[in-house]
Amino acid sequence: MSMLEINDIHVFYGAIHAIKGVSFEVREHEIVTLIGANGAGKSTILNTIAGLLRPRSGQVLFEGRNINAVPASRMVGLGMALCPEGRRIFQQMSVRENLEMGGYSRPAAEIAGSIEDVFQRFPRLKEREKQIAGTLSGGEQQMLAMARALMSRPKLMMLDEPSMGLAPILVEQIFDIIRELHAAGTTILLVEQNAQMALSIADRAYVLETGRISMSGEAKALLVDDNVRKAYLGS
Amino acid sequence: MIFLSNLVNGLSLGSIYAIIALGYTMVYGIAKMLNFAHGDVIMVGAYIAFCALQYWGLPPVAALLAAMLLCTVLGITIEGLAYRPLRQATSLAVLITAIGMSYLLQNLALLIWGANPKSFPSVMIQLPTLSLFGDQLKISGVTMMTILANIAIMIVLTTFISRTKMGKAMRCVSEDRGAAELMGINVNRTISTTFAIGSALAAVAGILLCSAYPTLMPTTGSMPGIKAFTAAVFGGIGSIPGAMIGGILLGVIEILGKAYISTELGDAIVFAVLIIVLLFRPTGLLGKPIREKV
Numbered sequence: 001m002s003m004l005e006i007n008d009i010h011v012f013y014g015a016i017h018a019i020k021g022v023s024f025e026v027r028e029h030e031i032v033t034l035i036g037a038n039g040a041g042k043s044t045i046l047n048t049i050a051g052l053l054r055p056r057s058g059q060v061l062f063e064g065r066n067i068n069a070v071p072a073s074r075m076v077g078l079g080m081a082l083c084p085e086g087r088r089i090f091q092q093m094s095v096r097e098n099l100e101m102g103g104y105s106r107p108a109a110e111i112a113g114s115i116e117d118v119f120q121r122f123p124r125l126k127e128r129e130k131q132i133a134g135t136l137s138g139g140e141q142q143m144l145a146m147a148r149a150l151m152s153r154p155k156l157m158m159l160d161e162p163s164m165g166l167a168p169i170l171v172e173q174i175f176d177i178i179r180e181l182h183a184a185g186t187t188i189l190l191v192e193q194n195a196q197m198a199l200s201i202a203d204r205a206y207v208l209e210t211g212r213i214s215m216s217g218e219a220k221a222l223l224v225d226d227n228v229r230k231a232y233l234g235s
Numbered sequence: 236m237i238f239l240s241n242l243v244n245g246l247s248l249g250s251i252y253a254i255i256a257l258g259y260t261m262v263y264g265i266a267k268m269l270n271f272a273h274g275d276v277i278m279v280g281a282y283i284a285f286c287a288l289q290y291w292g293l294p295p296v297a298a299l300l301a302a303m304l305l306c307t308v309l310g311i312t313i314e315g316l317a318y319r320p321l322r323q324a325t326s327l328a329v330l331i332t333a334i335g336m337s338y339l340l341q342n343l344a345l346l347i348w349g350a351n352p353k354s355f356p357s358v359m360i361q362l363p364t365l366s367l368f369g370d371q372l373k374i375s376g377v378t379m380m381t382i383l384a385n386i387a388i389m390i391v392l393t394t395f396i397s398r399t400k401m402g403k404a405m406r407c408v409s410e411d412r413g414a415a416e417l418m419g420i421n422v423n424r425t426i427s428t429t430f431a432i433g434s435a436l437a438a439v440a441g442i443l444l445c446s447a448y449p450t451l452m453p454t455t456g457s458m459p460g461i462k463a464f465t466a467a468v469f470g471g472i473g474s475i476p477g478a479m480i481g482g483i484l485l486g487v488i489e490i491l492g493k494a495y496i497s498t499e500l501g502d503a504i505v506f507a508v509l510i511i512v513l514l515f516r517p518t519g520l521l522g523k524p525i526r527e528k529v
Binding site: 092101 | 421
């Protein structure tokens with residue numbers, strides 16, 4: 001079954017036509033990745049799905065329901081979470097407060113238990129519980145951003161460039177966590193510039209070029225495709 | 236002893252500035268706009284309390300509650316009608332709208348209550364005058380009440396912002412509106428609540444101000460409004476403790492300046508101090524230095 005379906009969306013920034021008729025789908029329990037160069041429109045697509053931007057035409061369907069007009073603040077209640085580009089954690093709040101805000105849409109009584117669950121997956125954050133989030137290292141901030149998104153118990157987790165600016169060892173760790181989340185039943189839509197890593201964990205992939213999808217298919221097939229290798233894998 | 240008396244008067248005036256400055260600083264911090272109509276909400280609050288006491292025959296506590304309630308409604312209305320449609324507009328458009336709103340309120344007050352100054356009834360605050368050091372230092376009931384109200388508001392507000400769900404939502408919206416929406420926070424409702432709190436505090440400030448300086452007219456709110464805005468900038472706009480410290484310092488500087496330097500130059504001294512502080516600390520006393528971490 002299709003969890004997320006994007007039908008021919010066009011998105012504009014003022015006069016700039018950023019997304020020019022993109023269609024794709026994410027099925028339940030899949031890891032789907034969108035890869036592409038800087039400025040291809042990957043983040044724009046995720047922000048549109050999350051409701052921070054609106055498509056001028058086309059539809060976004062989540063579990064069969066058209067969510068074009070749903071306000072961004074309601075999306076999390078529907079069961080999707082976006083871990084945004086650049087992390088965007090609340091720098092002046094403590095680690096724990098950031099997690100509480102991640103659970104904002106859920107009943108207050110469940111929050112403390114969920115925080116403990118999240119700490120199990122991210123023991124590092126437990127050690128830093130009271131620390132102000134802005135003082136964490138880059139890798140810890142990324143983990144906090146992911147943990148915060150998980151606090152809403154999403155069915156669909158969207159991750160925007162989770163490996164950005166991280167040392168290779170941390171990138172491995174972040175991707176291990178994505179694998180674990182997927183194994184636990186979460187559907188994942190991953191946007192990455194690190195095409196090698198993204199293709200290696202995804203089921204399917206779409207390649208985005210200046211606002212259009214130029215190629216799509218099984219991730220394993222794209223990993224060995226000559227065009228993809230030349231353009232995105234540097235070989 | 237005269238110095239001490241001046242200092243207490245400065246603390247009291249500063250407390251009024253601080254309560255007004257809280258409204259400026261919260262709205263700036265959360266909605267990222269300067270609500271120049273805030274000073275005039277003080278005036279409306281004072282008029283409502285005046286009517287409640289003089290014409291409707293309400294007791295002082297009910298008059299206070301009526302003023303707070305109606306100002307809350309006014310604040311939410313102003314935000315919804317004038318500022319919300321401009322959420323995506325340039326900050327200059329919002330600023331001009333706020334100035335327009337300020338004149339609208341002043342002129343509506345002129346229409347409703349007339350240009351003649353009203354004398355604010357003294358029954359509002361009935362605390363006995365405190366005499367210290369064998370009658371050498373006298374602190375009036377209004378002065379004490381003002382300082383106590385300021386302390387109480389500071390404690391309640393700080394607790395609200397740091398502990399409650401709505402308070403935390405406000406901090407999120409203040410830091411990153413988009414990320415706040417991703418958490419499920421309704422940004423419009425959060426901004427509305429901020430205006431509601433600021434306006435209720437403005438009503439309190441209006442009553443305290445007119446209890447200390449009982450001349451009430453449509454322009455009563457504009458000078459204290461500007462001074463409180465100065466106080467908010469002085470303390471670091473967006474910061475709640477900053478508004479508190481800025482307000483109190485401003486009041487003390489104003490009274491001491493008037494007492495020991497020149498009565499005429501009192502306001503000039505206040506603004507000169509602001510300029511000097513901003514030259515050395517452009518983000519104000521408690522303002523966070525602007526830095527970007529990649």
